[in-house]
Amino acid sequence: MSAMEAPASPSAPRAFILVMDSLGIGATADAARFGDAGANTLGHIARGCHRGQGDRDGLRRGPLAIPNLLRLGLGHALQECTGAPVEGIEMPPSVTGAYGHCAEVSAGKDTPSGHWEIAGLPVEFDWTCFPDTVPAFPETLSDELVRRGRLPGILGNCHASGTAILRELGEAHIRSGKPIVYTSADSVLQIAAHETHFGLERLLSLCEIAREMVDPLNVGRVIARPFVGDSADTFARTGNRRDYTTPPHGPTLLDALQHGGGDVVAVGKIRDIFAGRGIGRSIKVHGNMALFDATLEAAREQPHKPTLVFTNFVDFDTLYGHRRDLPGYAAALEAMDRRLPELEALLRPGDIAVITADHGCDPSWPGSDHTREHIPALFFGPGVSPGSLGLRHSFADIGQTLAGFFRLAPLGSGQSFYPQLNPNGR
Missing domain, CATH: 3.40.720.10 (Alkaline Phosphatase, subunit A)
Structure with a gap:
């Protein structure tokens, strides 16, 4: 034994x-x-x-x-x-x-x-990273996310710092109902949305959809980035972040x-x-x-x-x-x-x-x-x-x-x- x-x-x-x-x-x-x-x-x-x-x-x-x-x-x-x-x-x-x-x-x-x-x-293999271009995501991916998530569209579609993009697009997100979708140098697709105006559960469900969509692309993570606040000066990310990682x-x-x-x-x-x-x-x-x-x-x-x-x-x-x-x-x-x-x-x-x-x-x-x-x-x-x-x-x-x-x-x-x-x- x-x-x-x-x-x-x-x-x-x-x-x-x-x-x-x-x-x-x-x-x-x-x-x-x-x-x-x-x-x-x-x-x-x-x-x-x-x-x-x-x-x-x-x-x-x-x-x-x-x-x-x-x-x-x-x-x-x-x-x-x-x-x-x-x-x-x-x-x-x-x-x-x-x-x-x-x-x-x-x-x-x-x-x-x-x-x-x-x-x-x-x-020891390479994850798929999205290019530092605008748009960053393939059109087929963006269109499918809009369709399956029943969205009026998305904002961002670029490489960005999470706090900077909230200041830039947070107010437009609240007005339009479009989530902010962005990436970085890592193999990641991030979705930021307001916990109240968009809804936390809706954001998490959207990220689950995105996780399914990027699995064939060998993307490491989808990250839910919920935030609160009323204006660019008061927006703050919350502790309800969720990482949807592909299994080891x-x-x-x-x-x-x-x-x-x-x-x-x-x-x-x-x-x-x-x-x-x-x-x-x-x-x-x-x-x-x-x-x-x-x-x-x-x-x-x-x-x-x-x-x-x-x-x-x-x-x-x-x-x-x-x-x-x-x-x-x-x-x-x-x-x-x-x-x-x-x-x-x-x-x-x-x-x-x-x-x-x-x-x-x-x-x-x-x-x-x-x-x-x-x-x-x-x-x-x-x-x-x-x-x-x-x-x-x-x-x-x-x-x-x-x-x-x-x-x-x-x-x-x-x-x-x-x-x-x-x-x-x-």
Whole structure:
């Protein structure tokens, strides 16, 4: 009988994956292919704060203050990635975590690819992306969406920043009843509509129709972008966003753990990203601090079977990275950093946690898209041996390492460094 098939125990192993969505730590070797050579989300935030570019009255001032993340090894991982000291990062005298930086194997720099690769399933094929033209969508697709959705037409039909297009077209949407349909550099079709004037349920139904329509095109996601407000100055997106993602094309760590008798608790948009695959329980809350609260609640539980708690902290990406808001990003990093000791205090002997990301979104970079960067891998917990994990050649090393932690059969991709994390075993 394997460890995963053994009778349930009150000391069942637990792992926590905390994805700081978009916290890249330096351009990858292939970044030039994406127009991202030189991008560095964390490095440029630290440098900007050191030079006063991160100051904002009523929000924050001064150098970037993330002592707990640095103690876990984030600064060391950043410096190993860049090969030189980073302006605005003061290295701690010692670290308590095992730290590394991971390059991406997947063909894109999108959210599903990053998360699936973390879970041991790289996306080595190309998603279909819509061209940066007007119109962006094929006429047959637009016409079919109008027909099946019983719409008076659509607005947008272009590449756009989600907040900018609300300011531009939100009022016209309310007047006309036409939803705003747009895309980006990712493989995505997004539909924005007013929760009251158009209706939230109607928007979600429309996105389900769109998901069916783009399946043959190999499009990664359809995203519902509901918003509220009365004018361009007051429009704001709500927490009722919904991602309709194509299911993973193969098994992931989540599937393996479920099939082995364990459980997966998805916090935030994790369930959407994996299209529900391998998820035992999903907790949907809005905002980084609420997401952290939900993660702490899960950490206070006493599971009776091996459990993975998987959380995506989306605000870093949607509120600050895409909006190129360096002070906001810095303040959000500092807010999360202050709360990390709360999670550390709840980790029990045998638990393990990792802080990572799914791509970059450098707030100092031109445009509003993701950036092709390494991601951090910061492992910590009562039994974790601190030190450098070096360069990892795939995000999948994280998933493979957790498969080793849970004593699962090896995943299809990635190299485990679990023995290095816990040389004495658990």
